[in-house]
Amino acid sequence: MLRHMNSKKRILSGVQPTGKLHIGNYVGALSNWVKLQHQYDSFHCVVDWHSLTVTYDQTERIADDTLEVFIDLLAIGLDPSKATIFLQSMVPEHAELHLLLSMLINLGRLERNPTFKERVKDLDLRGEVSYGHLGYPVLQAADILVYRAHAVPVGEDQAPHLELTRELARKFNATYAEIFPEPDTLLTPFPRVPGPDGRKMSKSLGNHILMSDEPDVITKKVMSAITDPEKIRKDDPGNPEICNVYAWHIIFSPDQVETIAATCRSGERGCVMCKQEAAAVISNHFGEFREERKRLEADPDTVKDVIITGTRKASEVAKETMGLVRDSMGLLRPGA
Numbered sequence: 001m002l003r004h005m006n007s008k009k010r011i012l013s014g015v016q017p018t019g020k021l022h023i024g025n026y027v028g029a030l031s032n033w034v035k036l037q038h039q040y041d042s043f044h045c046v047v048d049w050h051s052l053t054v055t056y057d058q059t060e061r062i063a064d065d066t067l068e069v070f071i072d073l074l075a076i077g078l079d080p081s082k083a084t085i086f087l088q089s090m091v092p093e094h095a096e097l098h099l100l101l102s103m104l105i106n107l108g109r110l111e112r113n114p115t116f117k118e119r120v121k122d123l124d125l126r127g128e129v130s131y132g133h134l135g136y137p138v139l140q141a142a143d144i145l146v147y148r149a150h151a152v153p154v155g156e157d158q159a160p161h162l163e164l165t166r167e168l169a170r171k172f173n174a175t176y177a178e179i180f181p182e183p184d185t186l187l188t189p190f191p192r193v194p195g196p197d198g199r200k201m202s203k204s205l206g207n208h209i210l211m212s213d214e215p216d217v218i219t220k221k222v223m224s225a226i227t228d229p230e231k232i233r234k235d236d237p238g239n240p241e242i243c244n245v246y247a248w249h250i251i252f253s254p255d256q257v258e259t260i261a262a263t264c265r266s267g268e269r270g271c272v273m274c275k276q277e278a279a280a281v282i283s284n285h286f287g288e289f290r291e292e293r294k295r296l297e298a299d300p301d302t303v304k305d306v307i308i309t310g311t312r313k314a315s316e317v318a319k320e321t322m323g324l325v326r327d328s329m330g331l332l333r334p335g336a
Contacts, residue, residue, distance in 0.1 A: 008040055009150040010150050011040045011042050011043065011153060012044075012147050012183075013044050014088065015044075018203055019068045019203075020068050021211055023193060023208075024201030024208065025211075032188045034077040043083070043086070043147050043314060044073065044083055044086075045085075045143065046069050046070060046073075046087050046088060048089045050088070052132065070306065071297060071303055074306060080309065086311040087307055088143065090315075093319060094139070096322055097322065098139045100329070101138050105164075109167075137164045140165065141164060141169075144183055147317055148317075149183050150181050150183055151185070151186050152183050152186065153187075154188075159187075162185050166183065169182045176325075193248075194247050196221055196224050196225035197226055198226050211286050211290075219279040223275050225275060225278075228242055228243045234270030234272075236267055238264040243264070243274075245278050246274075249281070253278070
């Protein structure tokens with residue numbers, strides 16, 4: 001029988017320490033995490049080891065960027081009294097389970113991972129793929145399984161990684177003992193958010209709008225957005241389905257989207273006005289967040305206390321799991 005510590009089902013999610021987060025992160029993950037913390041035993045970590053897979057030689061900002069992400073997580077509404085918020089690299093059991101799980105998977109399976117193939121192509125890595133990069137999904141599986149999570153809130157691009165986690169859980173359970181649940185995928189309703197240029201919003205592409213951007217910065221970025229290329233004048237009939245600005249309205253102006261779409265198609269709505277309205281609703285949506293973020297920036301000790309407390313709690317769960325893992329594999333526990 002599977003062993004669990006909490007009557008609530010548990011979820012685990014991670015975010016890389018890339019510094020201040022953007023509205024794509026919010027829509028694709030954070031807004032969902034805030035809701036789910038009331039329904040699940042929620043564990044959320046900043047996965048600093050994962051960030052080293054392609055930037056191992058660029059670590060001068062990793063500590064500062066890590067703190068920025070924790071500030072964003074707290075400011076957007078993750079509550080340390082409801083969710084365990086912690087730092088991956090402070091819990092060495094992640095690395096220990098990663099090592100043990102790596103014995104259960106072959107090289108070919110990792111190389112066939114579609115997300116891995118896309119990353120190699122997008123980053124033009126070719127023959128420069130590190131072991132850490134190839135083994136990224138095994139470490140991700142360890143992140144999830146060390147907390148015996150029942151589900152993982154992810155974007156659609158991470159689904160292949162989760163399937164590999166499920167495979168490793170099944171193989172471990174069949175080989176040794178039934179310790180790990182096979183975690184389900186909890187997809188967000190808006191898995192993809194376009195940047196102003198129409199591509200998926202990403203810091204690496206430089207097309208992002210930060211949650212913490214001031215209103216004038218948001219307006220400048222939104223006003224640069226590509227819209228329907230056939231709608232040149234205000235009274236030209238538009239096609240909102242191919243417009244980046246309309247995609248933002250769907251997310252941030254849900255009660256107005258039908259009117260926005262209808263007036264765009266009829267030629268009553270101009271792109272300039274539509275962009276101005278989108279900039280205003282996005283800015284207003286994150287108004288309270290910006291204020292809370294400023295308060296936390298001025299009180300870094302409180303943020304660090306949250307990290308320490310959350311990491312201590314995560315460590316307790318991870319140590320218990322690794323005790324079960326060692327017992328099931330016939331390995332001695334430390335101090336035995």
